[in-house]
Amino acid sequence: MKISLLQAGLIALFYYISWSPFLTYVSFFTWNRPLVAGFVTGIILGKPLEGAIIGATINLIYLGFISAGGAQIGDPSFAGYVGTAIALASNMNVKSAMAIAVPLGTIATILWITKMTVNTFFVHMADKKAEEGDTKAISFINIVPCQVFLFLVSFIPTILVVYYGPSAADGLFRIMGPKVLHVFEVIGGILPALGIAMNLKLVGNKFTMSFFILGFIFAVQFGINMITIAILGTILAVIIVQMKHPDESVS
Amino acid sequence: MDEKKLAKKDIIKSYLNWFFFAESNYNYERLQATGFAHAMVPIIEKLYFTKEERSDALKRHLAFFNTEPMCGSIIHGITIAMEEEKANGEPITSEGINSIKSGLMGPLAGIGDTITQGIITPILLALCISLTTQKNIGGPIIYIISQYIIMFTISYLLWMNGYKYGKLAVEEILQGGMINKVIEGASILGTLVMGGLTGTFVSLSTTVKFKIGDSSFALQTDLFDKILPGLLSLTITLMVLKLLKKDIAPLKIMGILILVGVIGGVIGVF
Numbered sequence: 455m456k457i458s459l460l461q462a463g464l465i466a467l468f469y470y471i472s473w474s475p476f477l478t479y480v481s482f483f484t485w486n487r488p489l490v491a492g493f494v495t496g497i498i499l500g501k502p503l504e505g506a507i508i509g510a511t512i513n514l515i516y517l518g519f520i521s522a523g524g525a526q527i528g529d530p531s532f533a534g535y536v537g538t539a540i541a542l543a544s545n546m547n548v549k550s551a552m553a554i555a556v557p558l559g560t561i562a563t564i565l566w567i568t569k570m571t572v573n574t575f576f577v578h579m580a581d582k583k584a585e586e587g588d589t590k591a592i593s594f595i596n597i598v599p600c601q602v603f604l605f606l607v608s609f610i611p612t613i614l615v616v617y618y619g620p621s622a623a624d625g626l627f628r629i630m631g632p633k634v635l636h637v638f639e640v641i642g643g644i645l646p647a648l649g650i651a652m653n654l655k656l657v658g659n660k661f662t663m664s665f666f667i668l669g670f671i672f673a674v675q676f677g678i679n680m681i682t683i684a685i686l687g688t689i690l691a692v693i694i695v696q697m698k699h700p701d702e703s704v705s
Numbered sequence: 706m707d708e709k710k711l712a713k714k715d716i717i718k719s720y721l722n723w724f725f726f727a728e729s730n731y732n733y734e735r736l737q738a739t740g741f742a743h744a745m746v747p748i749i750e751k752l753y754f755t756k757e758e759r760s761d762a763l764k765r766h767l768a769f770f771n772t773e774p775m776c777g778s779i780i781h782g783i784t785i786a787m788e789e790e791k792a793n794g795e796p797i798t799s800e801g802i803n804s805i806k807s808g809l810m811g812p813l814a815g816i817g818d819t820i821t822q823g824i825i826t827p828i829l830l831a832l833c834i835s836l837t838t839q840k841n842i843g844g845p846i847i848y849i850i851s852q853y854i855i856m857f858t859i860s861y862l863l864w865m866n867g868y869k870y871g872k873l874a875v876e877e878i879l880q881g882g883m884i885n886k887v888i889e890g891a892s893i894l895g896t897l898v899m900g901g902l903t904g905t906f907v908s909l910s911t912t913v914k915f916k917i918g919d920s921s922f923a924l925q926t927d928l929f930d931k932i933l934p935g936l937l938s939l940t941i942t943l944m945v946l947k948l949l950k951k952d953i954a955p956l957k958i959m960g961i962l963i964l965v966g967v968i969g970g971v972i973g974v975f
Contacts (some may be wrong), residue, residue, distance in 0.1 A: 573732030669900020
């Protein structure tokens with residue numbers, strides 16, 4: 455399918471919104487995530503479910519990406535919005551979508567670095583206004599100049615990549631040939647391991663690793679679905695915490 | 706002297722400024738500083754009326770600040786309580802207020818990031834991704850609604866309780882056993898879910914076959930699957946974890962995985 459300029463514009467707009475403060479800080483946990491980004495892009499392009507599924511799969515790579523202290527190692531939002539858009543427009547399968555999402559998300563980090571650097575300038579503006587005790591100016595500076603800049607630096611590259619991206623991707627695929635699809639399948643099968651391992655590094659320890667293997671066996675050997683696994687996990691957690699702390703009563 | 710008192714709506718307005726604009730002007734030099742100052746504006750406007758007092762207050766809240774915005778809300782509640790006391794003549798200094806902020810922002814960032822980015826979000830994502838890939842459009846919708854409810858509840862309650870109970874509340878929370886038990890239990894739930902996710906979405910199998918006399922022996926189906934189905938998927942996830950623990954950057958590992966996929970796929974091993 456061909457993405458219209460209007461559609462590309464809407465996708466770029468939502469990418470900007472996902473990093474903007476206007477839907478509250480919770481955007482960082484929602485509109486910013488490929489699962490939601492894929493869903494929104496899918497709605498804009500008229501294929502909400504397919505978009506959501508592509509976004510969900512791309513999200514696996516970024517599952518464990520944690521942003522701390524102003525550092526950002528990839529842009530899951532760009533990967534989600536633009537990756538889903540290109541995948542839907544070029545009729546790619548989910549594994550190929552994952553593969554193209556990776557470079558997209560990595561290159562877009564440059565937008566983050568730029569914004570973090572330029573915003574420093576506005577802080578100095580705020581210092582001057584603080585000297586004058588001007589509270590209204592502080593509120594203004596924390597909202598307007600930074601967001602105007604963020605809009606320009608987010609919207610313009612995104613609308614271009616979404617509008618011209620699919621034809622570039624099509625051309626690339628035609629050059630590369632059929633073996634490429636299999637390679638993408640393989641890559642798409644192992645990339646989620648990164649997202650999951652990153653999360654394990656944070657919350658895993660010698661004790662909890664056994665549960666990791668247990669959960670794996672639940673899914674693969676017994677075919678238990680995720681919601682049931684979560685319920686089992688909650689039950690196990692309550693039992694074990696109670697057993698570990700027997701002298702206190704836990705309601 | 707008239708007692709200066711903050712109305713609940715001032716504290717809520719302050720909360721909303723933070724809940725929306727905490728990282729609006731996120732920058733390398735002072736991170737969330739302007740967000741913090743912006744959040745304090747409704748408070749400053751209610752408590753201080755001279756240019757010097759307002760300037761002092763704004764300057765002290767433009768100091769470097771960074772924490773996890775949801776769980777860190779407790780710091781703002783406490784700061785508001787301190788500003789209210791200071792405005793009413795208590796001997797609280799700028800340095801005093803900022804040292805409380807600095808002291809708390811680190812630990813709360815650690816706890817907050819673990820809870821919001823390490824536990825709540827990945828578990829919710831795992832469940833909703835799973836729903837979505839089973840062709841259920843409820844996946845993303847449930848995810849969005851759940852996150853808004855959870856994050857709003859956590860941050861609002863911590864903000865208001867930080868104001869009500871002040872420093873004592875935080876010390877209790879940081880030292881109390883409750884939070885450790887919650888994180889412990891949540892880690893068990895989280896790792897189990899991660900295991901399930903690995904089983905569902907990581908897939909690696911080999912197409913290598915050996916010829917032994919007349920019969921052929923397929924490594925994957927005749928050996929690996931007999932030990933544990935999905936053995937290679939589990940192995941590669943654990944190997945990535947090992948690399949991460951050796952402090953190899955995630956981007957590098959991404960490159961390695963892609964290389965492994967390309968080479969393996971091309972030569973026909975995978």
